[in-house]
Amino acid sequence: MSDFSPGQRWISDGETELGLGTILNVDPRSVTVLFGASQETRTYSNRQAPLTRVIFGNGDRLEAADGWHLTVDDSKEVAGLIIYLGEDDQGERRELPEARLADSMQFDQARDRLLSGQVDRNDWFDLRFRTLHHYHRVEQNPALGLSGPRIDLIPHQLYIADEVARRHAPRVLLADEVGLGKTIEAGLILHRLLLTGRAERALILVPASLTHQWLVELLRRFALDVTLLDEQQSLAHGETNPFESGQLVLASQDWLFANPERQAQAEACEWDLLIVDEAHHLDWHPEHSGPGYRCVERLAARVPGMLLLTATPEQMGLTSHFARLRLLDPDRYHSLERFREEEQHYVEVAEAIDALECLPQDADERVRVAAVIDEPDSLALLDTLADPQAGPEQHVTARDQLRDQLLDRHGTGRVMFRNSRRHVGGFPERCLHVSRLELPASYRRVLRRLERDEDYLDELLIETGLDHPDVLVYPDVMYRAQPHDPLNTEPWWQFDPRVTWLLERLADTGEDGFADGKVLLIAHDRETALGLAEGLRVLGGLHAPVFHEGLSLVERDRAAAAFADEDEGCQVLVCSEIGSEGRNFQFCRHLVMFDLPLHPDQLEQRIGRLDRIGQRHAIQIHVPVFADSPGERLLRWYREGMDAFSAPHGIGSEIYAAFGDALAESLLDAASLEDVITETRMLFEARQTERNAGRNRLLELNACRFDRAEAVIDAIRELDEDRALPRYLDQALDIFGVDSQELGRGIVHLQPGSHMLDGLPGLVQGEEGFSATYSRSRALARDDVQRLSWEHPLVREIMGRILDGAMGNTALALLKHPAIPGGRLMVELIFSTHCPAPRQLHLNRFLPPTAVRVLLDESGANLSGKVSFTGLSKALKKVRKATARDLIRSRHDQLRDLLDQGEAEAERELPSIVEAAQSRMRRELDSELSRLEALAHHNPAVREDELKAQREERAALDAAIDSTRLRLDAVRVIVTVGEDD
Template sequence: MKQNDLVVGQRWISDTEPELGLGIVVDLDARAMTVFFPCADDTRVYAKLSAPLTRIQFMVGDKINDSDEQPWSVEHVVAQDGLLSYDVINAEGVQKRLMEARLSAQLHLSRPRERLLAAQVDSRAWFALRQAALRERLQQARSPVRGLAGARVGLIPHQLSVANSVANRLSPRVLLADEVGLGKTIEAGLIIHAQRVQGRAERVLILLPDSLVHQWLVEMRRRFNLAFSLFDLERCAAMAEVGDNPFASEQLIIAPLSLLTDHPLLQAEALNAPWDMLVVDEAHHLAWSPEASSVEYDTVAALAAVVPSLLLLTATPEQLGVESHFARLQLLDPARYPSLDEFMDAHEQWDETRALADALLDNQLNAEQSKVLSTQLADLTLDLSTETGRKQALNALLDRYGLGRVLFRNTRAAVGGFPARASHPVLLDTPECYAPWLAKGAIWPETRVDEETFLEQDPRVSWLTGWLKSHRRDKCLLITRTAAIAEALETHLRLREGIRTAVFHEAMNLLERDRAAAYFAEPEMGAQILLCSEIGSEGRNFQFAHHLVLFDMPDNPDQLEQRIGRLDRIGQTETINLHVPLLAGSAQARLFRWYGEALNVFAQCSPTAQNVHESFIADLKPLLRPSGSEEQLDQLIIEARAERELLEAELAGGRDRLLELQSCRQDIAQPLVEALKTQDNDSRLDELMLAAWEAFGVHVDDQGQPRTWILQPGEHQLIDAFPGLDPDGMTVCADRDLALAHEDWHFLTWEHPMVQGVLDWMATHTQGMVQVAVLRNKSVKPGTMLLEAWYQPSVLARRDLALDRVLGHEPLRILADINGRNLAAQVSAANLGKQLDVPDAKLARSVIKAHRTEAEKLVSSADAAAEAVLDSLREQALVAWHTLEYSELQRLQALAKINPSVREAEVTQQRDRVAAGEQALRDVSMQLMAVRLIIAA
């Protein structure tokens, strides 16, 4: 800068610290200038000849704020005695002259044009990162698996099919009724995650039985990166004391249903809070009959009436109670299911549709059925004698008839691939210390004696020690009722027997549980046995283990199935061995007979076991005592087995194959699986994040596994908190299989909060907006100037419309020359990039300052070129929107005429959505995202 050009009162910005805002010269002497930065309340002294500062001069058309933060538009610029004045006008037409000393200090050079003309340049790394981030935001917006890619789950077709079908609806209201072990919680998590990614749901309330609260909390965090808040009475009471509605304080809330049913005031607060989605697990516990309904049912019904989206989860099949099934459907759509009588009448029609589906699947259509199909599908041309024709007819039935839009039920029989179970009972002598308690009918006598007596005299302890030592290479999970027993066993095995152990119970915090689970999961030097209290039956899956020790047994089969379900999951590769040490003459020994012979739970997952158990529990209890008659127990087992087999036969006979097909649409599921596999293997994710970590100053180490890194905050990290970075460090893994095996690692996907944070940061912050480059090409005249600019369509619209899906998949690139021509078509970005050198920042700033007039002209030329394609882009976007959304409206309207399961609200919402999207797209504009000033050398 020239010393004679400096005047007190001028406004300058720091090249190296733009975050200081707009500074004002307050003092000058022979060698130095003093600049005060009001935003930072900081005064800096610079050498006149080398100050890293740029003079700020706004141009006609620029938007500026005065010191009162009122917005103005520049109409004319006046220079006098080294100071600038601006003739400005506001939105109301008021005009005035604004001295530069009265400009707002809150200057954010947030637009590339402003930063370029102010000589605010960025490094090569930041500029390249911005290019990649802009491109990937557009690419990911159009992904066919948007919303499904970020979950730490296996690529299981039936789960993806259900999640995709439901998540793509507006305000979905469905019943997820998969059998035990098929992943209803995962399906619900996928739906919640996808609806949030798509902007269709922000506030979600999950209501659960008390025993499942922590399981869901962990699942949502670990699998879906959904940070739910756990609400209990203490937390709600503390917030209510200060007059706040506790349910309005968080976006994502998990609470026990009992919190609302036991406290009417909190129920009222929950009703007064705005929700987008309500999720209720174990919905079969919502008791209802034509004569009366439970307080749990009434509470959920009140919320369901005001919350747009509703997910109900239950494993209880329809055939075990049509009344309760009707009650759940009425929660989903009271208008469609107003009375039980009407529901029963409609039920017969669904049976006819099921019969048609069965006949199509088995290729056994009779003449009458063919006639019915021809009538029902009269608008389709079908040749039912061919496999293609029958498949088309079946797909039409899936779309048009039955409960497929409100009920999803996958069965183990339909999914297949589950392991066998083998039980290994071990009968042991009963120690004297337990005799008095067993005589009184105690089921768990070990809880009645002190720890030392238990460890020394209980023969199950020595049996367990021997088994572990003879199976040292086998991983073993042990679940017992209480934390005290689990801890006592773990201490004994570890200290006295030298066995590698880990313990897991409710008194441990989540981090301690994570470490225990991770130690157990280590294949070589990890724990041989994980000893859990009953909480080990919830929230964690250990498919890598094949041995389960039932040290004691719970007193209901659902809880026993939960224990076995930690190993009996999709992904288990071997037979599950159930080891059951039993004390002779104990209630546990009789309970083992009951579970095995009457309910058959050791051999398979039985959907009827709990119902049968509840039917016989009153007669069973006295027979568990040693004094109970063995003959009566034998007879009760025979009766219970007969009822179980009858119910199972009814289930098999009533198997709804049409519903199973709707619940797992292979024509939908397989493309989803393939698309997710392709995205999983996308190396662009690795390249983007490695570049981001380097640019932001995050310290990165290879973990030693493929696509796995250890991240630590860097000493010179650019920002205080890199998006999603744990201050204590973290391990991230972009390999799905490895991430599934290591739950303590973060699964890095395009939808992980850290990746999304980087993409959002680059879209909203200034880093990487401006670069200066030198062109090394002998055929180009030295001094020739070009401007490479990237534009992105911008539209103001509701987030849930997701209009970015139709606004192109690449930024618009313009290559402007000084004559106003766009050379982008003649010179590709790749070829041009090979010929460019990037000078240091000081030289780059001097180039801009020396050619500011030319740079401004080039930007104007680029803007004009971008505007020239806007009409074409708008039309393309409208056509794409019409293809996506208007076709869906037509489909829903057609379905509503023949399938009463399509709610009128769905059609209305879709119609409004189409109109809102079209209106927003008519106002689309082009936003300049990055510029590169190029000068030929």
């Protein structure tokens, strides 16, 4: 007969989540167990039941079925059942039969699991310790939250993200020029706030045309799962609030601003961060405001953190710019007139900062600087800088400190960040190549009639459904829209000379040819792109994938990947206007504009697919135009009116708003075009002059502190080059059941194995998984390849499951060593600091879970300093679980004593850990708090609620760190065996 008796308590070795089981029935062949907490019944073979008897010892705290607790100090056995003796929480002596133990008792804690005979594999224990070690190290890295996203390491973007994400409930305006990465900056800030616990929910409002672009950017660059909400999705939620459907919600401004009911639902939710793109479209005047502005204003009053994005903060004038700042801080920016007065002061401050460079050589410049400062500390620095007797090092130090003070204390630098290309640098040269081609007869026939007959244009627009002036600029679209014309008997690409021109350039190996590199071709219309690809195939035998808005996300990825492949990829990728939005093709240097867009912003978006920081080559922009056509006149307006091809300037929308109608009328009238170009140039130069003076100069100086940016980049590179990550992840993937296949060039493909644990991000049984790389550069070149880092969702999920669960927190192993007799016992205990605190405090930057390792021999001697974890792990041998349970049972009392001794040894380490964390916290927060308090006396942009939150955070962190305790995280029993065993 077995040792089973009805009423005994056992646990399942293979299904510990079932909880505590009770023996219901025993016969010579089987045993039946009821797991009351999960209402499951299992029947096992009597001889091979995977069960472990639960026996508690002195000091254990037990829960009774009716809710009271007992601390055990003795036990007795009656008819095969254990009765525990001890005191309840009121100090009364009581007895608790094992049959009356609570079914819900779990054995997740290492001590309970070990003493109840539950042991895991040694490689699980090893992975758990290494996870704790790496988590401790990574959480303290100053680049946490910035190293994982798939981005280039661009100083100004990382500086802004680091500066803003450090603040309590940041409220700022991101106003970098076009192409400098405002979306990336906002994504970095959001990513860090989420990863550090300072934010949990965010609402992102963008123009309808940009919702897909934002969705793709957040997913591909930042691995953020965003809920895209529209009216159809909202209706699917019935009576419930649709804005509660996700932690991160992305919605169209056009949809939300037009729907008061949905606005009320959005305002009823708890958000930590509000992000508004293209914020200059929010309409406000002192007398009235538009529905969009009013909606954002109500949300801004409820949401602690806020990011406004615009490349053109003054596009609608100073009043519009004041309106944005008013959303961020209505107490600070309450008077438009006062704001106008402050604007006049910014020119003086900018000139004073420039004058610092002339001291001490030009003593007259001291007057210019002194005119804008009156603080004693600043005047003392100015005296040092103007003193010719001071040494060069003193001058440099004084200049840097005084410059920083002026930037901190004047202007809107704390609430607004604006970088320009001239300040950032590192952008490639743009080279424009224009090819004038003869207008084919089929196009010329229609254009000549349009020039002679004004009524014909109206007829054509009604007949084709096209917009004016699209019908003039895109002749192939106009041609396709007249199928009834008896002269239109062949596809447009068979006679259009632009197709022949393109084929000749693709085959040309000379300076004017494309044979030396990849070619991105963009056409305005999707049908034009599809027809062009067909023409290249039929006329030139050339395969060119088409990238357009009708493709699914996966199809676009495949087309982009085929284009990106250096060796076997296609030479040409044909894109429609909308299809290429948001994509990065900076590995390519030839851009062919098959036609020209009508809006300057769309022109810049096209060039922006290639013109990015990190582009290694000059960008070759090729534009084939028909001589004396509307397309050539549009080209002249771009070149001569606003230098649109040389560099982005961010005022294209304003210029188009001013001259778009006049331009449309002049496309058929060369004489009137001259006036449009002249007036456009005058407005362009005036706006450029305004933007280069005063506050913009201050903002450029303050928008990137390069020393700080380089420190962040160095910290990111430290994580990028961490060789421990591939080793760690290989071990973790093997244990979690994920198959990894090398694809070459540093790329691996991960897919679910046959026994993979459920719920891993990106890995679902029955699906193909994903390709990934550790290389930042490879991930940037391939949209279809994810980048593995310590911040990747898969890595974070694996680490979280290990640290938050019981996986690997017990083990038993054998050690064979010639110098150690067999039968000896050692215990390896891993303690971890435990410090409950709200996530938003981000305690881990000062005190992440910290491991304390204690290795004891059976006599209680501490061997931790003599035997390393790695060295010991390599010498250990695995043991069968049944044997492990027998060994634990036979050494039960000895193990209890060693566990108690180990806890006492670990406690000796705690004071130094707490003291070091307190020092780190005080050193960082006290200096920042002092700086902000001093700054608040000079710059009203430092909000009082920010100072209050900083003080409260410091006090809360001080109390949390002081309450730190140690708890046993994992324990491994090691039994020595002799040479003959």
